[in-house]
Amino acid sequence: MLGLICIDVDGTLVGSGGVIPEVVWRAAEDARERGVHLALCSGRPALAKARAYAQRLDPHGWHVFQNGASIVHVGTGESLSAAFPEDALHRQIQQARATGRLLEVYSDTDMAVEQDVPRARAHADLLGLPFQLRPLDSLPGTVVRTQWVIPIEETDALLAEPHEGLTLHPAGSPVMPDTMFVSVTRAGVDKGSAVRRVAEKLGVAMERVMMVGDGHNDVLAMQVVGHPVAMGNADAEARAAARYTVGHVDDGGLAEAIELAFTL
Structure with missing residues (x-):
């Protein structure tokens, strides 16, 4: 056994x-x-x-x-x-704000999202969390991960972008079939x-x-x-x-x- x-x-x-x-x-x-x-x-x-x-x-x-x-x-x-690299976090926050792409930032026990859009609210519901806006760079504690929450048809374009020092983990959910969750962690x-x-x-x-x-x-x-x-x-x-x-x-x-x- x-x-x-x-x-x-x-x-x-x-x-x-x-x-x-x-x-x-x-x-x-x-x-x-x-x-x-x-x-x-x-x-x-x-x-x-x-x-x-x-x-x-x-x-x-x-x-x-x-x-x-x-x-x-x-x-x-x-x-x-494992802590997320600070320089990579800064770059991703800048990218999210420049492109309008939905980004979430996480510690072990908390999260931040600063866009009030249907996909963000649907994901909060999937997680079982009350939807709450918070600036991405204001999360207390150690940031361990970020996550892009995007339309599934945008996945290939995102994965083709450079992500030096990071590992990307695309995954879907049967509860939100039109969405791809691209989780980003420290390399390795x-x-x-x-x-x-x-x-x-x-x-x-x-x-x-x-x-x-x-x-x-x-x-x-x-x-x-x-x-x-x-x-x-x-x-x-x-x-x-x-x-x-x-x-x-x-x-x-x-x-x-x-x-x-x-x-x-």
Whole structure:
């Protein structure tokens, strides 16, 4: 049996209706009772809905947020997070203000957005946060990540722009199918590096770790674990990185992945 299961949120834990099937929560509880560690491994921040998901998966464990930029113990609040480069943050804020492109700035526990547009409000609702305007350069604490929230057809143009010293993690959500979330972290910080840190903290060898995901930003984590699993709704890149494929998120495919872990 495996020692750690890492679980993406959008398209893996949460389906197109924003709902998590009860069969998934039952499988997660069964895994905990058998001594398997469960860690959220999401692009979302450690706030609101995502934090609640992590606490329900394992209230006394380490979880990965913000595509690896935030590694947080939800029981103690301890953080292993990586700071975002200050010069890159300044450049991105200037770019957002010059182009009108929607940018969000995050710390471990807070966020800033300064555009009151429908896409920003829809994302706040997806995260489970009240919509609040705040200047991008006024966020207290250590900034760990930025995120472009753009129409999906603008993705290729954004990815083609120079981002020296940074890593980009494009990901979608079935709840906002017309939107691409391009998360930006310090170079070398990603879900893969974060999963390694969590496994090390727990004393679990990477060969005994499973990563379940559905998108591009899950691939680096899938590549470093012993047991990569793609959801039935996964994109081609995630499917290619997987050793196993389970059912669609809306059919409780994650429960199937957790049950698979008991046999490995």
